[in-house]
Amino acid sequence: MSIIADRNTRLMFQGITGKEGSYHARLCAEYGSNVVAGVTPGKGGQTTDQDVPVFNTVGQAVDATGASMSLIFVPPPFAADAMVEASDAGVPTIACIAEGIPVSDMVKVVHYLEGTETRLIGPNCPGLISPGEKVKAGIMPGHIHKPGRIGVVSRSGTLTYEAVGQLTGMGIGQSTCVGIGGDPISGTSFIDVLEMFEADPDTDGVVMIGEIGGTREQDAAEYVKEHFNKPLAVLIVGQSAPPGRRMGHAGAIITGRAARAEEKIKALASAGASIIPTPADIARTVREMMGTGAGAAHA
Numbered sequence: 001m002s003i004i005a006d007r008n009t010r011l012m013f014q015g016i017t018g019k020e021g022s023y024h025a026r027l028c029a030e031y032g033s034n035v036v037a038g039v040t041p042g043k044g045g046q047t048t049d050q051d052v053p054v055f056n057t058v059g060q061a062v063d064a065t066g067a068s069m070s071l072i073f074v075p076p077p078f079a080a081d082a083m084v085e086a087s088d089a090g091v092p093t094i095a096c097i098a099e100g101i102p103v104s105d106m107v108k109v110v111h112y113l114e115g116t117e118t119r120l121i122g123p124n125c126p127g128l129i130s131p132g133e134k135v136k137a138g139i140m141p142g143h144i145h146k147p148g149r150i151g152v153v154s155r156s157g158t159l160t161y162e163a164v165g166q167l168t169g170m171g172i173g174q175s176t177c178v179g180i181g182g183d184p185i186s187g188t189s190f191i192d193v194l195e196m197f198e199a200d201p202d203t204d205g206v207v208m209i210g211e212i213g214g215t216r217e218q219d220a221a222e223y224v225k226e227h228f229n230k231p232l233a234v235l236i237v238g239q240s241a242p243p244g245r246r247m248g249h250a251g252a253i254i255t256g257r258a259a260r261a262e263e264k265i266k267a268l269a270s271a272g273a274s275i276i277p278t279p280a281d282i283a284r285t286v287r288e289m290m291g292t293g294a295g296a297a298h299a
Contacts, residue, residue: 002130002176003151003196003203004093004119005069005137012037012067012091014074014082016054017046021073024097024139026050028071031142032134037061039070058082058089069137071127072096079123080105087118095137096122099183106185113187120187126157126179132202140164140177148173149202150286153193154209155182155216159237159279163207166283172290175203182211190220198228205231205290207282208273212238213259221267231289234268235276236261 011028015021016038029035029050037053044056055061058070070086072079072094079098086094101123113120121128127138132147140161146168154160157179164177178193180186190208197203210217217236224232238261269275274289276282 002133002135003193003200004121004128004176004178005130005135006133007032007034007135009093009135009137010034010036010066010068011137012039012058012061012065012070013052014039014058014070014072014086016040016048016052016073017043018073020097021071022048024071024073025052027142028136028138031129031136033136036065037067058085058091062089062091067091069093069095071137072098072123074098076100076102080109083109083120084112087113087116090117092117093119094121094187095125095127096120096181096187097125097127097139098122099124101183103183103185106183110185110187119192121178122181122183122186122188124183125181125186126160128176128178129174130176131174138179140179144168145177146171146173149175149204150290151175151193151197151200151203151206152177152209153190153197153206154179155211156209156237159209159235162279163209163235163282167207167286170283170287172283172286175200182213184214190216191223194220194223194228194232198230203230205233205286207276207286208232208234208268210234210236210264210268212236212261212264215259217264218267221264221271221273224268224273225271232268232273233276233282233285233289234265234273235279235282236264236268237279 017040131145
C-alpha cells in the first residue's frame with residue numbers, strides 16, 4: 001500500500017515540452033509510473049518521444065486521459081496559474097516541482113485551494129515515490145529506493161535522497177517518500193503526511209526531516225504527542241545556522257527563537273520522537289528505533 005499515489009495514478013506533466021519536464025516525464029515512465037498526458041499551451045496535438053499526448057489546457061488533458069495527478073514543471077512566473085488551472089480542472093493531486101515562485105503568488109494559490117478537493121504538494125519539492133507500487137511522481141532518483149515499510153517525509157529533497165540511500169544500503173525499504181518542499185508558504189504539511197502514514201497499515205515507522213525556519217516542526221510535535229502511534233525518527237538540520245540568514249531554502253531562515261533547530265528538536269523529543277543526531281546517522285537511528293521489528297521494514 002502507499003499514500004497519495006499508487007500504480008493506478010494517471011500522471012500529467014504541465015510543462016512537458018520543456019527541458020526539465022520532458023526529462024523527468026521520461027524517467028517517471030521508465031520507473032513504471034503511468035504518464036498519460038502533458039500540457040503546454042500552443043503545442044496541443046503533439047506527442048513526446050514516449051508517445052505521450054500533449055494538450056493546450058489541463059481541462060483538455062483531463063477530459064481525454066483522466067489524469068489524476070499533475071506535476072508542475074513550468075517557469076516560476078507562470079506556476080501559480082498552472083496550479084490554479086489544474087485545480088479548476090478537477091485534478092485531485094498536484095506536486096509543484098518548480099522553485100523560485102514568489103511568496104505573494106503562493107499566498108494567493110493556497111487561499112484559492114482552500115475548500116477545494118485538490119491536494120497541493122510543494123512548491124519547490126521533489127514530489128513523491130512509492131517503490132512498492134512502482135510509482136514515481138517527481139524528480140527523486142528511483143534506483144536508490146527499495147520497497148518496504150518505512151515512510152519518509154522531508155522539507156529537503158537532497159536529504160530525502162540521503163535518508164533513502166542510507167536506509168536502502170542497510171536493507172530497510174520504504175513505503176512512500178514525500179518531499180513537502182522548503183518554501184515559506186506551501187500546501188501539504190508534516191501533519192498531513194503523518195496522518196496518512198498513521199492510517200497506512202503498510203507503514204511501520206517514519207523518518208521525518210525538518211530544518212530551521214517557521215514552526216511546522218513544532219506543529220508536527222503537537223500532533224505526534226496526541227495522535228501518532230508509530231515509531232518516529234527525526235532529523236533537524238541547520239543547528240549551526242546564524243539568525244537572520246537564509247540557508248538554502250527560502251523558508252530556512254531563523255526569524256525568532258521558535259525557528260531555531262534546538263527549539264524544534266526539544267519539541268519533537270518531548271513528543272517521543274527518536275532524534276537523529278547528524279545526517280550520517282539516519283539509517284542507524286531507524287534500525288535502533290525499530291529494534292527487533294526492523295526486519296519488518298525490509299522488502
